[in-house]
Structure formats: C-alpha cells, structure tokens
Amino acid sequence: MISVKNLSKTFGSVRAVRSISFDLHDGEIVGFLGANGAGKSTTLKIMTGYISPTAGNVFFNDYNIQDHSLKIQKDIGYLPEVNPLYTEMKVYDYLQFNAEIRNIKGQNFKNAFQKVVDECGLAEVVHRTIGNCSKGFRQRIGLAAAMIHDPKILILDEPVSGLDPNQIVEIRKLIKELGKEKIVIMSSHILQEIQATVDRIIIINNGKIAADGTSDELLTDASGKTRLTMEVDNAEENTIQDMKATIPAISIRSITKNNGSKIIDLEYPKANDPRPDIFNYAVKNNWIILEMVPSKQNLEEIFRNLTKNGDSTVE
Ligand SMILES: Nc1ncnc2c1ncn2[C@@H]1O[C@H](COP(=O)(O)OP(=O)(O)OP(=O)(O)O)[C@@H](O)[C@H]1O
Ligand SMILES: [Mg+2]
Known part of the structure; x- marks a missing residue:
C-alpha cells in the first residue's frame, strides 16, 4: 500500500x-x-x-x-x-x-x-x-x-x-x-x-x-446530495410544495409544467433516502406517478466545478 x-x-x-x-x-x-x-x-x-x-x-x-x-x-x-x-x-x-x-x-x-x-x-x-x-x-x-x-x-x-x-x-x-x-x-x-x-x-x-x-x-454530487426527478399527474402545486412539511429531508429545486403533468426536481442527502415517504405522500394525495428517477449530475460538470480556479497557485 x-x-x-x-x-x-x-x-x-x-x-x-x-x-x-x-x-x-x-x-x-x-x-x-x-x-x-x-x-x-x-x-x-x-x-x-x-x-x-x-x-x-x-x-x-x-x-x-x-x-x-x-x-x-x-x-x-x-x-x-x-x-x-x-x-x-x-x-x-x-x-x-x-x-x-x-x-x-x-x-x-x-x-x-x-x-x-x-x-x-x-x-x-x-x-x-x-x-x-x-x-x-x-x-x-x-x-x-x-x-x-x-x-x-x-x-x-x-x-x-x-x-x-x-x-x-x-x-x-x-x-x-x-x-x-x-x-x-x-x-x-x-x-x-x-x-x-x-x-x-x-x-x-x-x-x-x-x-x-x-x-x-x-x-452522487460533491455536496453528498442525490437528485430525483419525478413526473406526476393530478398534482396541485400547493400539495407539491407541502410535501416538504411532511418529508423534511427533501428540498424542492423546481416544479415545471409538462403538457398537463408536472416535473418535480428535488434533492435529498445521500444517507437519507426518502423515496418510500414520497411514494406514500403521492398515494395519499391521489397523484399519479408517471416517472421517478434519480438524476445524476454529469461527471464533467462536477470536474469543471471542482477545478474552476486551477491556475492560481500563487498566494
Ligand atoms: N521546478 C519548478 N519551479 C517552479 N515552479 C514549478 C516547478 N514545477 C512546477 N512548478 C509550478 O507548480 C505548479 C504545479 O505544477 P505541476 O507541473 O505539478 O502541475 P500539473 O498539474 O502537472 O500541470 P500540467 O497539467 O500542466 O502538467 C505550477 O504552477 C507550476 O508552474
Ligand atoms: Mg504535469
């Protein structure tokens, strides 16, 4: 070694x-x-x-x-x-x-x-x-x-x-x-x-x-967070925003409309996977989950972010 x-x-x-x-x-x-x-x-x-x-x-x-x-x-x-x-x-x-x-x-x-x-x-x-x-x-x-x-x-x-x-x-x-x-x-x-x-x-x-x-x-994100993208039908914006009160581990990054359905982009700490809670919340509110995928940040993007100031070694 x-x-x-x-x-x-x-x-x-x-x-x-x-x-x-x-x-x-x-x-x-x-x-x-x-x-x-x-x-x-x-x-x-x-x-x-x-x-x-x-x-x-x-x-x-x-x-x-x-x-x-x-x-x-x-x-x-x-x-x-x-x-x-x-x-x-x-x-x-x-x-x-x-x-x-x-x-x-x-x-x-x-x-x-x-x-x-x-x-x-x-x-x-x-x-x-x-x-x-x-x-x-x-x-x-x-x-x-x-x-x-x-x-x-x-x-x-x-x-x-x-x-x-x-x-x-x-x-x-x-x-x-x-x-x-x-x-x-x-x-x-x-x-x-x-x-x-x-x-x-x-x-x-x-x-x-x-x-x-x-x-x-x-x-899995340099900050230790995982991102999740959901596409849901039959979900009101306010019930989406309220999800945070029920499931505190998540942060909602954005909600966008998509031909009647909504795309929710959220993130959560790597160690604390809230997907079962999200599923239960969706069922309780009669949402129809069309898709739920962990979205990975591009490695190239992470590398660029981490090496932005590569040349300034003089202090
Ligand atoms: N012998 C040296 N004398 C003075 N400065 C040096 C010397 N060797 C390296 N440096 C400086 O130290 C820093 C790191 O250099 P180094 O060669 O380790 O970088 P590197 O990551 O290998 O870069 P590259 O991708 O260009 O090969 C640079 O700012 C370089 O100018
Ligand atoms: Mg070198």
Whole structure:
C-alpha cells in the first residue's frame, strides 16, 4: 500500500502542492485528475523520489521515500510527462540500456525484455529506430522501459496525452491489463481520457485534493446530495410544495409544467433516502406517478466545478 501523507511542495512563491493525503491500495488503478498547473506532476515526482517535498512524506509499506528512495525505486516504474526516449536508438538497445541501469543483464535481461515486449505489444518494432515509431508505439516503448524491472507500482504522468483516439483506446486497454497485477496511478487533465480506465479518481485543484472516489461516488454530487426527478399527474402545486412539511429531508429545486403533468426536481442527502415517504405522500394525495428517477449530475460538470480556479497557485 502507498500512503501519501500531508504532502506539500513550494517553489519560491508558488505553493504547487498543499498538504495532500491519499492512500493507494493493491489492485487499484487510480486516475489523478486536475487542470494544467494543479500539481499533478509535482506530486508524482515526489512519489517517485525524483524531487523532495517541502513537508509531508510518502510511505510504501511503512518505508518512506525520503529515507529509502533506492529501495522503493526498485518497486516503482515511472513514465514522466515528457517521455525521455532516445529517438536515434533502436527499441531493443533502448530497453537494454534501461535494464543495464538497473543492473539487469544476461538471461535476466532476456526474460525481462520478452515480458515487456509481450505485455506492451512491441514485437513488430523491436528492431526499429525509436524516431521512426508512431507516437502510440513511443508511448508503449516508454512504458516498457519504465517496467523493465517488473515494478509493483506504475506511476504514469499523462500517458495518453497527445495520442489519437485509436491509440488512446489501445494504451487504455494496456494500462487496464497492467493494473491487474500492479498498482497504477495515472494523471490527466482530461476527464474522458481516464474515466474509462480507472477504478477511482482523485481530483486535484490548486494543489489540494478536491474529490476522491469512484465515478459513481463522485456523481452522487460533491455536496453528498442525490437528485430525483419525478413526473406526476393530478398534482396541485400547493400539495407539491407541502410535501416538504411532511418529508423534511427533501428540498424542492423546481416544479415545471409538462403538457398537463408536472416535473418535480428535488434533492435529498445521500444517507437519507426518502423515496418510500414520497411514494406514500403521492398515494395519499391521489397523484399519479408517471416517472421517478434519480438524476445524476454529469461527471464533467462536477470536474469543471471542482477545478474552476486551477491556475492560481500563487498566494
Ligand atoms: N521546478 C519548478 N519551479 C517552479 N515552479 C514549478 C516547478 N514545477 C512546477 N512548478 C509550478 O507548480 C505548479 C504545479 O505544477 P505541476 O507541473 O505539478 O502541475 P500539473 O498539474 O502537472 O500541470 P500540467 O497539467 O500542466 O502538467 C505550477 O504552477 C507550476 O508552474
Ligand atoms: Mg504535469
């Protein structure tokens, strides 16, 4: 398990990361989502031991990254935001070079090479010069290099950025597959890029965690309220307004007329589901319920609301 505890990082007057905390558990694929400048890369760089925090720490099974970076880095595969490929090298040579840095040689290299080539689907390009590979392949090569030592944790900074839609689908599939046996955290500033890949989304804004949960949890409104839309026939406006007196948990957001019927938009706290009470109230007042559906706020809308002031990290 990885535990990020009260992490902060200041660059001069810029507070890039402000006391953030979260845990990553085995078997999780987590999306780290935030607008440009929100603090994603800074957090990921601290997690890899590449830069030190101003305050706080990151723990990997009780070892902290500041005192045990060499030990922990054996378990981490890191794909930086700018994929550091040597474009004039052949794919094979580049992977061998990355393996040698980690002291993986001889038969160990052959095994490791075969594993990453299979996992990342690189068989057709292993003897090609990196500069002649497509962007999608380059991203796979970067991933293969980051995984040559078979790390337990993959930290991927914007791994699908700049890829075309087909390449995004392919890398997404690959990351999902890798996530079956590794903890994966991947960043993005575009919701759609990661929504389909990850189990959980952590939203960072202005260096702080703005939300953390599964898509469904985030959809249950950032304020912890669920919305319900009802279409009813035979309901007078005053009996609709009076419903609040009988069922205090609800707030009526709007009542609109719709060809004789009425559409009621209301909300209630997640923990307090009043739908049976609403049904009984409707029966008592001879309403005819035509429809009753929990309406979910759009995840895109939640993300936009939570990340509105993404660029103002200076105080
Ligand atoms: N080495 C640095 N020196 C000074 N300021 C920095 C440095 N690195 C990052 N920053 C600032 O810290 C803030 C967070 O940057 P960071 O790169 O972590 O954001 P990000 O979420 O990764 O953004 P992007 O989506 O653009 O990659 C920004 O305001 C950035 O300008
Ligand atoms: Mg970044």
